[in-house]
Amino acid sequence: xxxxxxxxxxxxxxxxxxxxxxxxxxxxxxxxxxxxxxxxxxxxxxxxxxxxxxxxxxxxxxxxxxxxxxxxxxxxxxxxxxxxxxxxxxxxxxxxxxxxxxxxxxxxxxxxxxxxxxxxxxxxxxxxxxxxxxxxxxxxxxxxxxxxxxxxxxxxxxxxxxxxxxxxxxxxxxxxxxxxxxxxxxxxxxxxxxxxxxxxxxxxxxxxxxxxxxxxxxxxxxxxxxxxxxxxxxxxxxxxxxxxxxxxxxxxxxxxxxxxxxxxxxxxxxxxxxxxxxxxxxxxxxxxxxxxxxxxxxxxxxxxxxxxxxxxxxxxxxxxxxxxxxxxxxxxxxxxxxxxxxxxxxxxxxxxxxxxxxxxxxx
Numbered sequence: 001x002x003x004x005x006x007x008x009x010x011x012x013x014x015x016x017x018x019x020x021x022x023x024x025x026x027x028x029x030x031x032x033x034x035x036x037x038x039x040x041x042x043x044x045x046x047x048x049x050x051x052x053x054x055x056x057x058x059x060x061x062x063x064x065x066x067x068x069x070x071x072x073x074x075x076x077x078x079x080x081x082x083x084x085x086x087x088x089x090x091x092x093x094x095x096x097x098x099x100x101x102x103x104x105x106x107x108x109x110x111x112x113x114x115x116x117x118x119x120x121x122x123x124x125x126x127x128x129x130x131x132x133x134x135x136x137x138x139x140x141x142x143x144x145x146x147x148x149x150x151x152x153x154x155x156x157x158x159x160x161x162x163x164x165x166x167x168x169x170x171x172x173x174x175x176x177x178x179x180x181x182x183x184x185x186x187x188x189x190x191x192x193x194x195x196x197x198x199x200x201x202x203x204x205x206x207x208x209x210x211x212x213x214x215x216x217x218x219x220x221x222x223x224x225x226x227x228x229x230x231x232x233x234x235x236x237x238x239x240x241x242x243x244x245x246x247x248x249x250x251x252x253x254x255x256x257x258x259x260x261x262x263x264x265x266x267x268x269x270x271x272x273x274x275x276x277x278x279x280x281x282x283x284x285x286x287x288x289x290x291x292x293x294x295x296x297x298x299x300x301x302x303x304x305x306x307x308x309x310x311x312x313x314x315x316x317x318x319x320x321x322x323x324x325x326x327x328x329x330x331x332x333x334x335x336x337x338x339x340x341x342x343x344x345x346x347x348x349x350x351x352x353x354x355x356x357x358x359x360x361x362x363x
Contacts, residue, residue, distance in 0.1 A: 030356035298328030
């Protein structure tokens with residue numbers, strides 16, 4: 001799969017751009033704050049129907065603009081896919097595939113697999129459980145439509161139960177029974193899918209880390225869920241009184257934990273900047289490998305300023321990985337042209353280079 005061209009109007013700080021891409025390597029050079037990441041974010045938007053960095057659609061429209069447009073033309077196997085997104089303030093966004101509007105945006109997820117590696121990934125280590133669950137759910141949702149639908153149903157049931165818990169006057173407990181039944185049903189499916197995914201994912205992730213680091217460090221992931229310890233429906237019933245006091249649900253798969261370990265310790269406590277970045281990049285490359293095998297097509301790979309804080313050996317190893325036949329079309333941002341030229345020299349492949357300044361893009 002590849003993205004042949006991209007048109008942008010009024011997206012973040014990009015007023016207008018019409019870009020034609022190389023089938024292999026595309027690079028965006030410019031100082032910080034010029035709009036390089038916004039281009040990658042527009043590509044991300046066309047895969048996931050949302051921004052990678054700002055989930056509020058109206059805030060992604062250029063200041064004082066009346067609308068925003070992103071359109072990409074993709075080669076997916078033998079087919080050409082024309083994907084369009086239009087947004088206006090205070091209106092529902094339009095998302096179209098080959099000029100036909102989607103009834104549900106969730107139907108689009110998975111059509112255009114994509115992996116985005118960015119400095120923002122550091123929240124997986126620094127901020128913990130919520131971000132890690134989002135990572136797992138994001139990967140599984142790209143190849144398992146049932147999982148995405150079950151997750152949406154679970155989140156709705158959780159929202160309804162939390163709303164009941166906040167009511168100060170007495171309520172009919174049968175209402176809680178209904179939502180707890182749904183949370184237990186959908187949650188059991190989600191737990192089983194997460195568990196199976198982690199088991200298959202870990203060895204792929206460990207292999208990438210070992211290659212990039214030179215094999216001198218041992219890393220792992222540990223998945224913990226209340227579903228491993230309790231009859232979750234009975235547990236929700238037992239904790240109703242406490243949950244009413246707190247005003248939210250303390251039991252369920254929304255409380256699952258994914259521990260990130262380095263040499264047997266939490267990487268958040270012992271990892272250096274280089275080790276943390278290697279860990280995160282390895283996670284994302286394992287995600288790429290997993291999606292490629294499940295989709296039977298190569299995802300787009302977006303690398304946003306990923307080489308900072310890595311020693312020359314680790315940069316060399318990453319470049320060697322992504323230049324291989326495993327990876328398809330790649331989009332890279334960097335602030336240093338000399339640094340980028342060295343990377344491209346190692347890649348040994350032709351690249352299309354774009355210069356970005358104040359939202360203006362040129363070759």
